[in-house]
Amino acid sequence: MTWDCVIVGAGPAGLSAAVYMGRFRRKVLLVDSGRGRWSYGQRNENYLGFPRGVSARRLHHLGVAQAERFGVELCADEVERVTHDGELYTLTVARGEPLRARTVIWAAGVRDLWPDFPGARRLVGKQLFWCIVCDGWRTLDRRVVLLGNDDHAAGTVLQFLTYTPHLTMVVDPDHDELSARALQKLRQDGVRLVRGRVRRAVVRENELREVLLADGERLEADLLFSLYGSRPNTAAIAELGVDLARNGHVRINEKNQTNLETFFAAGDVTNKHGHQVASAVHEGAQAAQAANHVLYPERQQLPALARDG
Secondary structure (H helix, E strand, O other), X not given: OXXXXXXXXXXXXXXXXXXXXXXXXXXXXXXXXXXXXXHOOOEEOOOOOOOXXXXXXXXXXXXXXHHHHOOOEEEEOOEEEEEEOOOOEEEEEOOOOOEEEEEEEEOOOEEEOOOOOOOHHHHEOOOEXXXXXXXXXXXXOOOEEEEOOOHHHHHHHHHHHHOOOOEEEEEOHHHOOXXXXXXXXXXXXOOEEEEOOEEEXXXXXXXXXXXXXXXOOEEEOOEEEEOOOEEEOOHHHHHHOOOXXXXXXXXOOOOOEOOOOOEEEOHHHEOOOOOOHHHHHHHHHHHHHHHHHHHOOHHHOOOOOOXXX
């Protein structure tokens, strides 16, 4: 089977694209590994239309049902390699047969870099967060421990002063890249700076109580933030020659089209990423509209009129 469009990634960007492509009556397959940010279980409180917030998993469930309503098929698998023969894309997946597609929308997201202490991943979305835009509001007047090793992380720590003065930044001494300027600024604005590695997070009655360091120091905390960043999921498209920005994200134009006419990208994997559900939904819609346009056969296109003279 040749699909009109294979969409990779079932986060907000991929699901948004799938809904649009399904409504365009295209033959669409949505492939998802099940390990995207939608799977963490955090609650989104800044997405319009949900005054009490909505969990990422619930939003995913609703999006899947909406896409299926318009005929989109779903496949639980991981895309390992994408190639192009000049006409069709071939997507090699981990468990199934290779997929063939006329267009691709790459919404594979990013891989977050989490702390490596035991049980860290189980805390994500509950006691451990990564995004100040999404979850800074949670920290109002609370004790927050933030993990980061460079000036970019330090800049984000300073932004948390909007919400609380009770900030402790933990820097791993083996990966310390803080500049003297950043150190001075943190101390000047009352941020406590600690060098060490997290050994364990103590949670009682579903609340974070303290963070234990490898040297035995105990840090009282109500919330924990990882500021280690993320890496875009682009390894599978390395052979395509898709243009990447300096930070490794897929470079797109205003229509979410890459340098390849029939290959599109949307969401956190793009160089215009905002790491917000609202941004991802918008990009997915843009990518789908552009992909649909290139799929029109000649009989559905009106040739441009030549200008006189």
